[in-house]
Amino acid sequence: MAAKRCTAAPNDPRTDCSREGLRRAVLDNLFYVTGHAQENASPQDWYTAVALTVRDRMLKAWVEGVERIAAAGDVRCVAYLSAEFLIGPQLGANLLTLGIAEPMRQAMADLGQDLDAIVFHEPEPGLGNGGLGRLAACFMDSLATLGVPAIGYGIRYEFGMFRQEIEDGAQVELADRWLRHGFPWELAPAGHQYEVRLGGKTHMETEADGTLRVQWTPAKTVTACAHDIPVAGHGGTHCNILRLWRAEAVDAFDFRTFNAGEYFSSVHDKIFSETITKVLYPNDDPYQGKQLRLGQQYLFVSASLQDMLHIHRSLGKPLESFHETFAVQLNDTHPAVAVAELMRLLVDVHHLDWDTAWAVTTKTFAYTNHTLLPEALEKWPLPLFAEVLPRHLEIVYEINRRFLETIQAAHPEDPDLVRRLSLIDENSPRYVRMAHLATVGSKAVNGVAALHSELLRRDVLRDFATIFPEKFTNVTNGVTPRRWLALCNPDLAACISSRIGTRWLDHFEEEIMRLEAYAADPEFQAQWRAAKHTNKQRLARLVQQYMHLELDPTAMFDVQVKRIHEYKRQHLNILRVIALYNQLRRNPGMAFVPRVVLFGGKAAPAYYLAKQIILLINRVAEVINADPVVDSRLRVAFIPNFNVRSGQYIYPAADLSQQISLAGKEASGTGNMKFGINGAVTIGTLDGANVEMRDCVGEENFFLFGLTTQQVQAVQGAGYSPAAQLEANPELAEALDQIASGMFSRGDASLFRPLVDNLLHRDEYLVLADFASYMACQDRAATAYTDADAWTRMSILNVARLGMFSSDRSIREYCRNIWKVPVA
Secondary structure (H helix, E strand, O other): OOOOOOOOOOOOEEEEEEEEHHHHHOOOOOOOHOOOHHHHOHHHHHHHOOOOOHHHHHHHHHHHHHHHHHOOOHHHHOEEEEEOOOOOOOOHHHHHHHOHHHHHHHHHHOOOOHHHHHHHHHOOOOOOOOOOOHHHHHHHHHHHHHHOOEEEEOOOOOOOOEEEEOOOOOOEEOOOOOOOOOOOOOOOOOOOOOEEEEEEEEEEEEOOOOOEEEEEEEOOOEEEEEEEEEEEOOOOOOEEEEEEEEEEOOOOOOOHHOOOOOOOOOHHHHHHHHHHOOOOOOOOOOOHHHHHHHHHHHHHHHHHHHHHHHHHOOOOHHHHHHEEEEEEEOOOOOOOOHHHHHHEEEEHHHHOHHHHHHHHHHHHHHOOOOOOHHHHEEEEHEEEEEHOOOOHHHHHHHHHHHHHHHHHHHHOOOHHHHHHHHOOOOOOOEEEEEHHHHHHHEEEEEEHHHHHEEEEEEHHHHHHHHHHHEEEEOOOOOEEEHHHHHHHHHHHHHHHHHHHHHHOOOOOHHHHHHHHHHHHHHHHHHHHHHHHHHHHHHHHHHHHHHOOOOOOOOEEEEEOOOOEEEOOHHHHHHHHHHHHHHHHHHOOOOOOOEEEEEEEEOOOOOOOHHHHHHHHHHHHHHHOOOOOOOOOOOEEEEEEOOOOOHHHHHHHOOOOEEOOOOOOOOOOOOOOHHHOOOOOOEEEOOOOOOHHHHHHHOHHHHEEOOOOOOHHHHHHOOOOHHHHHHHOOOOHHHHHHHHHOOOOOOOOOOHHHHHHHHHHHHHOHHHHHHHHOOOOOHHHHHHHHHHHHHHHHHHHHHHOOOOOHHHHHHOOOOHHHHHHHOOO
């Protein structure tokens, strides 16, 4: 794969990108950093040496990027605030970005090492969990590639959400100790530390000039310390910053307490402070978990805004023009407390008057909503918010008072409007509505797919959209084709480049469409199929190695990998698998398209039904994979600990992409895009970005099933009866009966009773209602797969017509429509 190549002076030990220069640099880092000679170096030592060698070659552009942001002048910098950045392993991506993968491969071969093995050794950074974090990482890649000055702000979690293992079919959560060997890509710049207050109380003080001001006396103060990760754009000429905050105690050790014999008390502040950034998404079921999570969110928001204000003031600019220096994007509601925090900093610390501070604040922020599920719209109990952030609750009250006064004056005809729009949910118990705070405090609010944005305006934030229609817009999500095609699928990328060149790497939207001219070309189709087969073999080897299950790479790879949730309907998929299994048992000689059905994804630790779905998938797999009647024509596997690394094997291997959430529930999805640009054909509902993807690829190249959003609302409004679905579909009734009888639970009829009862008596996500349509659509997909030429044409057209789903296009739209930032 040809790529832009970093340029550097030959023989410069820090920047020389030649084979010999890289070889020498790796040996130097191996010896002088890890302290090992070549003969006794471990795989970790080799990885560290190679990573540091690559990082050196990024740092010149990174330092220039820092200086460019610090001396921005009239250039507006994007600040992307996100609780997650699921950046994935960095070594392979940075080798591709710099264009030095091949000389590094040769250099390592000269040293008797396999570069692929070294790349595979890198641990997955535990900085995110799902689509929200992966989107943030794709956006950082695109911002750097497009030359837009940007800082990503987040949290440096010591432990990721959890490492998932499967024991006896069930999910088990283990600590994700991703930092146990350090992280060679980060730097900890001195001077980027900020104090962050928590708890305590407020009081009024009169200053010497007679001004009355609020003083906040905190119960605790912690220090937020910056850790910077360079994010290089394709070609390595532009590099931005991912700045993550780690909490530490202001005074880590109380020497007097220690000398008094109170040894544990002497390090109490250190333990408390470091806990704040210990774990990604701590369980917030208990009260203490909620305290910790709110404290986490506030720490990174406060430190980030203090950092931005420091940069702005260092430029000699007045605070009134802060919004001209930074465009701040709130990635969902996790950083929404930033609205109140910027007001606190401007009013309490820097002494701007309220109206001026509010004008600056509302010109600074923009808010991306990522959910249509009411329970996922973050809100905090009022007593908890008051305990953790007492000053911010006062500011929220004042924002709310002023906002509701204007609403009441403008809309006296609707007295209930004030209640609906209030930042405070006045129902018992009372809550702070973070989505409302983000909406009121932002200049723009966007959804992440056309359907999602429509439903956001119509349902979730309807009153806000009615009163402030100019605030609402759509920016459909995208994924970076560098990681999600060029890096993870080198054979297909080479196949594409052989026909249209390599410009698609950073001009995906305009270049990839040229591939359509080759969709029916027999020679190109053969190359395409060969690349797909290679990817399936690669995934099959991995499954064999780690799961001891043999997969047939000539079978259809039918894949659903994503967070486990009822609305994503993995249980609809496994019910379909049981029905297929029953068909084979009844008629072993039937014509049957061999399938490998793959699942993957994590369930939240406290989400019982999601964990039941994982257990059911694994128990069904246990029965089917051991049945000689099936004779390997149907294989089922749950790939544990799904993450970016495993995704780089799974997406390129898929033939059929399962995007089967209930219509109107998925905001966008990005897995659908990753599958699509790797040549998988989608089977799915009209939900999220599926709608736009189907429009792009053509309805004949997309397997559509299920109720539409309007039909879902009609069915639920008419009094939906799950039992009626069973009466109309004996195949579905049989599958549920088998689960309930213990056929897939080793005779234990009670094991899956909660899941079965939920489907029989509630079925909130209309799994049973969509089953018949899903089965019929699966039959159409299987029939289509038997025509290799027609299927390959569909696969090529899916890639050729999905150019708009590049994150580069998304970032251009943010820059043009929301941030008002020029793109280089």
